Amino acid sequence: MTQKYQENQEDEAEMRLAVLVTELADQANQGKQVSLEEACLQNPEFETDLRELWGTIIVTGAAAKEQSQFSSSTRELAIPQLELPCDFGNYRLEEEIGRGGMGIVYRASRFSDGELVAIKMILKGDFASDTDRQRFEAEADAASRLNHPNIIPIYEIGEHQGRSYFCMKLITGQSLSERLSRGPLPPMRAAKIMNEISDAISFAHQNGILHRDLKPSNIMLDDDWTAYVADFGLAKEADGRTSLTRTGAILGTPSYMSPEQATGHRGEVGITSDVYSLGAVLYHLLTGHPPFMGSTPVETVLMVLEQDPVAPRVLNRRVDRRLENIAMQCLQKPQDLRYSSATDLRNDLRAFLNNESVAASEGKFGQIIGNVFRETHHAVILENWGLIWIWHSMVLFVACMATYALQLYGVDSPWAYGVMWTFGLGAWAVVFWFVRRRMGPVTFVERQIAHVWAGAMCCVAFIFPLEVQFDLERLSMAPLLAVFAGMVFLIKAGILSGSFYIQAITLFVTAIIMAVFSSIAMPLFAFVSAGCFFFSGLKYYRRRKKQLDSRMG
8 A cells, every 4th residue: 555655656746747847848949038946946856857857858949949930830920021122220231141040130231331231130020039139138248348350249239110139240251050061171270260269269258258159150251261259149157147148048059068058057157168169169170070969959968968079080080189189178078177268278279280289188197087087967866865875874884783793693594694684675775765766756867776776685685595505604705795886886887977986996805805804804894885885975965965055045
């Protein structure tokens, strides 16, 4: 009866989560403001699940919205279009030269001096949502504050007949994405373009602006191959105090966005996020392909989170190894392994162009160690386990010391040990799982880890019957306890966090020592195994507590 009640509770919780995710995705599709932090505060029991699913929610919404923006629906056809050529305030709009998901750009001439300029206005006109208007105003505000030779300058921001617009320099050339449709660029040309773009982004960062949507379609090339950064629609204050856009669109474009943007919570989106995007653009210039490109936006996000890009030289043997190293350093998933700033990236690009040595080097020891020990995007689930692991360490310690006491008192019955390690720890496993389920729906990854743990417990249960079968001294196979525990941590290292390699190695070494010093095998395993769980649990318990305190504050 109790089990059936628990299953009903679990089904109800999963149904509520499904409804919540559907509602958030619908809001993103409709262009409404969707805040991960607000959703977590309102639904604390689903916080872990929401953070894991956030990238999927937003990218799916973005894909649906992008498709709808270019469809020939009745609503789109109902939007009044300007008949060209036409007069628009102080400008004569001559022809449409660009169109994106939100804005439309016209080539125009200015009546006051006859200069050719570009006029950008919201694509949907009066039908634009508040979100679209905020993003449009953000782009105009951010770009107007930046006076740099490689950032398209804004001449005027205004409104005419209810239509918001801004006037900017007309670039007579093509976008970088248009050029890339014909294949990769020569490495030296790619380095020169990225040198200019990195310098522009460095200037933006120094003036407190993050771009957050760097991609080839937002970079223009004039007839002299000078590069210009455009579209600051997702710009944000670099200090994080004021977000100029607070919508699902904050993610940017899947193929060029950083892992921390993809998950919505793994690390702060900051300067190194733009550095990652710059590296993704450089990679595309060198290879003719973005570093990650799945068949769907969701698949691309998962690739950004879980896979490493193929080395550029594998795809294009003409790429200089130094330039490859520069791109790969930008694309490191841990933020601290990337260039610390766009300025550092620019300096390396200039060093390459001057045929000097670059700071980025293949296989840096720090990069190798950082990649091995980094957390995966699944590591957030450990915050649910922190306190439970602390309890588990105590239970494990007591079980080991009780076993040692039986050994000291000369208890030889395999049943005494078998009951403790099979039924006793089995009962604790049920309690452990019940407590976890009370905290909210269990994720797929947690189920995988639970099966690994259950498999290890089954292996432990066979130790004592095998000792009887082969007429071995009681606890002579105890070192296998450390082997099984080490295997569990080894699997966790691959799925959750590379830091668990340390616990795995420690337990494997402990198994050897237990075999050599059999008289103290159990107390040794007690301290080592309990410590592995206790300190890991304490780390993630403190992390979760810190996040809760920061939200309450």
